[in-house]
Amino acid sequence: MLADAGTFHAERFAGELKRQGVEVLVVSLEQGSALDELLNRIGPFRTLHYALSVPQVKRTITRFRPDVINAHYASGYGFVAAAAAGRTPVALNLWGSDILIVPYKSRLHRWKTKYALRRADFVFGDSEYLIQSAVRIAPLSNATVIPWGIEAKFLELHKDSYELNRPVRVIIPRAHEEIYNNRFIVEALAPLVMEGKVTLTFPNFGSQVNDFKKYAHEHVGDRLSLYEKKPRDRFIEFLAEHDIYLSAAFSDSSPVTLIESMALGLIPICADISGVREWLTPQSGFLFRQNDGDQLTEIILRIMQDPAALDDARLNNLARVKEKAVFEKNVAEQISIMKKLAEGARYG
16 A cells, blocks of 8 residues: 555555554654555655655555555555556555645646556546546546545444533634635634634634634634644544534545534535535535635524534434445455456456
């Protein structure tokens, strides 16, 4: 498995593969809890580190003799896998921004992404929107939609009562990066915060977190809640304590936290972008026009006035997650596909 070993998604995915009986070697340029083998960074230019790691990865493939290479993030480790794999099948997991944003940074980024997509024997995406966006970059011979999903044990945390807290608890579990547009939320909802009608909870991490905190203090003083990174169980329990899930992201692809919040019984609200519409519909929650603070405020006030009107939506969201987005089942589906890739390479 080629991935950023410091990311939660890589740790979670590798852990579940192992739990389901797969022998996994996580190889990465980054340190992290999922790491098995650290690649050396060669040279002073970070943009070249992926390409220059290919000889090391080839040696690892020769030694470990994997049945399949599972690469995460097309333009980085997907490119490395494509260059190093030889005859070993490559399963490529798309993450969202590697298809929606990175290929449009430069011709080189687009070429690397296209190379990874063309070489992959199978491509996994968490939404049809993401798969179709990848097809616009390069044709895909084999691809399917498999959401990340939530672990089965957490479904028991779905709310026993749909009564709202007072003040209403709104969580925005997106790191402070420009793409997630967190400042807009503070500015838009500052009047509701100052009136004591809602509380806003954000993560206390991200490359722009310090600037965000200064900005937020100017609008709501110290009336903002920030949380540190938490172990998986504690985070899901913490998420379940809130009433509303909110995201104003400029770009996304079926975000994991959206699906988690729907499983737990939160009311989801997102900026109206293509990547969230497969899960968030008028029957499951609310979409608002990008950067339209008045509409966002109106939605929250409507929820506060008649929360019982959303009871059926919350139950339907839980049923849909059970059907389509249970993490263990979805990883098992990926394993089944990778087994077929391995068998095809062995006997084909």
